[in-house]
Amino acid sequence: MFETAKEIGSIRPSRKKPIFHVNxxxxxxxxxxxxxxxxxxxxxxxxxxxxxxxxxxxxxxxxxxxxxxxxxxxxxxxxxxxxxxxxxxxxxxxxxxxxxxxxxxxxxxxxxxxxxxxxxxxxxxxxxxxxxxxxxxxxxxxxxxxxxxxxxxxxxxxxxxxxxxxxxHIPGIPGDVFAEQQLHDGKTNIIRFAKEFVKFNERCFVRLLGDMRSYNFVINVTPDIDEDFQYRIRAIDFDQQCYEGRKNLYLPQFFKENKPFVDVVLKHLDLESIAQYQAEERTMMTFRLVSSRYRVMELLDIMNSADISSYEKIHQLRVELADHFHELSFLRCKTMGQLVKTQLKQTLRKSLVHIPKTKSKFDD
Known part of the structure; x- marks a missing residue:
């Protein structure tokens, strides 16, 4: 769920992340x-x-x-x-x-x-x-x-x-430029944009993509019927995939650079609408997982033993996720790859149970 504005801006990613070689x-x-x-x-x-x-x-x-x-x-x-x-x-x-x-x-x-x-x-x-x-x-x-x-x-x-x-190259309007020049220009459909930011926030958290400050994503604006617009937020920086230890670093809503977007969400969406859009995005991610489940599982199996973070960060993240979801299975994870797999299972569980083949394969 989205937090109040006063809780935004208290987190920063690591100053320098090392390069991890492709094994x-x-x-x-x-x-x-x-x-x-x-x-x-x-x-x-x-x-x-x-x-x-x-x-x-x-x-x-x-x-x-x-x-x-x-x-x-x-x-x-x-x-x-x-x-x-x-x-x-x-x-x-x-x-x-x-x-x-x-x-x-x-x-x-x-x-x-x-x-x-x-x-x-x-x-x-x-x-x-x-x-x-x-x-x-x-x-x-x-x-x-x-x-x-x-x-x-x-x-x-x-x-x-x-x-x-x-x-x-991923085309689009940089998030910080959009916030400064177009978010409140009178032409942007604020409610539709707020909906998309909720969905983007959820996508990042489900797959543990971190450091999505406004200059690390772009906005695609697509003309729609009735002279209106649809919006798509696309990440353009991926080197903070499951590296950090703090849970909130995987939620774009907590970065001060994204406060203009969070303010729009809190002003124009009620809690039920936010929950609905989060559920919609989790459902769509489940469909995508189903369509490429063997390739995803192959990738996650490789990530399970990959050295892509430090012990301290892995330990911190598993504790914070276990506390957030009240789920002890996170505490058994020893690598970031295992945390990503557990996170996907935890957040997509309600949708996965309706697809028996995917559920059995995913729980292997």
């Missing part, structure tokens, strides 16, 4: 499902830039990104390789479309755990552009991306190759 079992899983492919360039290749310039946003304010440049020989190699990676990401490696594509810019962000590069691809014929990201392959982020693909309403494309992770 052999996870690597085999990625190969099986077409995520692990050979790439012509690696993350470490992009680190060989000669200098960088601060990148400003459209309003002229400094951003967290820097545009990087390379010497000519390095640039020629990277340009061809990055266009090929874009083709692998978008057309399964069909290079027949690459002759009219070029790399317009490479940006680097030292802020955050993955220190990503953002690749700007441009169509030389019509000047249309697209982006994708190259990051360090962190197991936490890979688990988060895969769970997003399987359990959320969004499909997502990403690729790995050894220590390199390639992610598609």
């Amino acid at each position: 052999n079992r996870l690597r085999s899983y990625l190969k099986k499902y077409g995520r692990e492919v050979k790439l012509p360039a690696a993350y470490k290749d992009l680190l060989r830039f000669t200098y960088s310039l601060p990148l400003k946003d459209k309003s002229g304010k400094p951003s967290l990104w820097e545009t990087v440049t390379y010497d000519m020989r390095e640039w020629e190699y990277l340009r061809d390789s990055l266009v090929q990676i874009y083709a692998i990401l978008k057309t399964e490696g069909d290079l027949s479309f690459t002759s009219h594509l070029d790399v317009a810019r490479i940006d680097f962000c030292s802020f955050g755990n993955s220190q990503p590069f953002r690749i700007r691809i441009v169509n030389k014929f019509n000047d249309n552009h697209d982006h994708y990201y190259i990051k360090q392959a962190d197991a936490s982020r890979v688990y988060g991306l895969e769970l997003e693909h399987l359990l959320s309403p969004n499909r997502i494309t990403f690729l790995t190759h050894h220590d390199t992770l390639v992610e598609e």
Whole structure:
């Protein structure tokens, strides 16, 4: 249930999260499902830039990104390789479309755990552009991306190759920008948006995706009938998948950056409506789990023995979840993967009991 406004803003995620390497079992899983492919360039290749310039946003304010440049020989190699990676990401490696594509810019962000590069691809014929990201392959982020693909309403494309992770660009209005410029502009359907934030909050908690502050998700606005709009909130940062120890770090409602959204929920939705929307989202997650139950169980079995957090954080989270749900089964969990599996069983139990095959498989 949503808390009162005075209880918001008292939590912060860890200042620096370590990179967890992709182990052999996870690597085999990625190969099986077409995520692990050979790439012509690696993350470490992009680190060989000669200098960088601060990148400003459209309003002229400094951003967290820097545009990087390379010497000519390095640039020629990277340009061809990055266009090929874009083709692998978008057309399964069909290079027949690459002759009219070029790399317009490479940006680097030292802020955050993955220190990503953002690749700007441009169509030389019509000047249309697209982006994708190259990051360090962190197991936490890979688990988060895969769970997003399987359990959320969004499909997502990403690729790995050894220590390199390639992610598609997720379009949308950044949450912090939406809160500042559009939430109260008179055009936003506040009640529909409040409903979506409740559902997003529930999705994150059910699969233990943490640190969903407003700049770590985007808003998709879709025109609907009667000149109205529908809203979808999409996570864009997944390296805090089941890492933190505090339960509230997996609930976006508790971050001070999300207070404008929480205020809208508390003002426009009653408790019964909030409970209804939470139940709707859990039901939809159950349907998604049913449709891909064997793949989800395979992923969770790998997570069960994965080293993706510290003992202290695992112990804290299992105690807080056990106390929250009054469920002792959390106290038997020894890894974050086991906590994710138990969390899914606990929160989706009411829906799962109506699907006997899924229930028996999930309880193995």
